[in-house]
Amino acid sequence: MTEHEPLRIAFSPCPNDTFVFDAWAHGRVPGAPDIDVTFADIDITNGIAERGADGFDVLKVSYAVLPWVLEEYALLPCGGALGRGCGPLVLTREAGVDLTGKTVAVPSERSTAYLLFRLWAADVVPGGVGKVVVMPFHEIMPAVRDGRVDAGLVIHEARFTYQDYGLYALADMGEHWESTTGLPIPLGAIIARRSLGDAKLRELAEVIRTSVRMAWDDPEASRPYVREHAQEMDPAVADQHIGLYVNEFTHDLGEDGYAAVRGLLTRAAAEGLVPPLGRDALSFV
Numbered sequence: 001m002t003e004h005e006p007l008r009i010a011f012s013p014c015p016n017d018t019f020v021f022d023a024w025a026h027g028r029v030p031g032a033p034d035i036d037v038t039f040a041d042i043d044i045t046n047g048i049a050e051r052g053a054d055g056f057d058v059l060k061v062s063y064a065v066l067p068w069v070l071e072e073y074a075l076l077p078c079g080g081a082l083g084r085g086c087g088p089l090v091l092t093r094e095a096g097v098d099l100t101g102k103t104v105a106v107p108s109e110r111s112t113a114y115l116l117f118r119l120w121a122a123d124v125v126p127g128g129v130g131k132v133v134v135m136p137f138h139e140i141m142p143a144v145r146d147g148r149v150d151a152g153l154v155i156h157e158a159r160f161t162y163q164d165y166g167l168y169a170l171a172d173m174g175e176h177w178e179s180t181t182g183l184p185i186p187l188g189a190i191i192a193r194r195s196l197g198d199a200k201l202r203e204l205a206e207v208i209r210t211s212v213r214m215a216w217d218d219p220e221a222s223r224p225y226v227r228e229h230a231q232e233m234d235p236a237v238a239d240q241h242i243g244l245y246v247n248e249f250t251h252d253l254g255e256d257g258y259a260a261v262r263g264l265l266t267r268a269a270a271e272g273l274v275p276p277l278g279r280d281a282l283s284f285v
Contacts, residue, residue, distance in 0.1 A: 046061050060189070099151055103131045
C-alpha cells in the first residue's frame with residue numbers, strides 16, 4: 001500500500017458497525033485517511049484475518065479469533081463490541097430442552113459466541129451436546145423453527161426477533177458469562193495490520209474514537225448508512241441494536257474491557273478451545 005492509497009477495511013453490515021464507521025467512511029473525520037470499505041459477515045472477516053494475505057488493513061473480527069491472528073494484526077483499543085446484557089442466546093422450539101446429544105447450529109466455530117457457548121455447555125450440559133453445525137446466522141432461527149436442528153446459537157438482532165419464529169430462549173450465554181466472571185461480554189474486535197507501524201495504529205485508534213463520538217453527537221447523520229445496509233431490519237430494532245452494542249467499551253476498552261478479553265481467552269485456552277495468548281499479545285502501541 002502506498003501512502004495515498006485508501007486503507008482497505010472490512011466490517012459487517014450490522015447497524016452497530018455502520019453506526020461506528022459512518023463518519024469515517026463518509027469523510028467527516030478531519031484528517032482521517034481514506035478507506036475502501038468491504039462488507040462481510042464476521043465469519044468471513046475471521047477467515048480473512050486468519051489467512052492474513054487478502055490485503056486488508058483493518059478488520060472487524062470475533063475476539064475468539066485473536067489467538068490465531070495477533071502476530072500479524074494488533075488489537076485496537078476501540079471500535080469493537082463489548083457490553084452487558086448483550087450475549088448470544090441458545091434457542092429451541094420448546095422450553096427447557098436438555099441439549100445432551102442434540103444438534104446445535106452455530107454461526108461460526110471461530111466466533112466469540114461459540115466460545116461462550118462451549119464454556120456454558122461445559123458447566124451446564126455435563127453429557128455434552130451432540131453435533132455442531134455451522135450455518136449463516138440468518139438461517140439459524142428458521143432451521144430451529146423447522147426442526148432441521150435441535151437448537152441454535154444466535155447473535156445480534158436475533159435477541160429482539162426470536163419470538164417471531166415461535167422460539168424459546170433456553171439460555172443466555174452473556175448472562176452465564178457475567179454471573180461467573182462479573183465482566184462485560186467481549187464479542188467483536190477491531191484489528192489492524194501491525195506492518196502499518198505504531199504511529200499509524202495510534203492514528204487509526206483516534207480516528208475510530210472520533211467517528212464514534214461524531215455518531216453519538218449526531219445520530220441522525222448515520223441513519224442513511226445504517227438503513228442502506230440493514231434494509232430488512234425494522235428501524236426500531238436497528239436502534240435497539242446500536243444502543244446495545246455501541247457503548248463506552250466501543251470508545252475505549254479500558255481496564256474492564258481488557259480484563260474481559262483476557263478472561264475469555266484464558267478460560268477458553270484452559271478448555272483447549274484456543275491456543276494460549278502470549279503475555280503481551282493484547283498490548284497496544
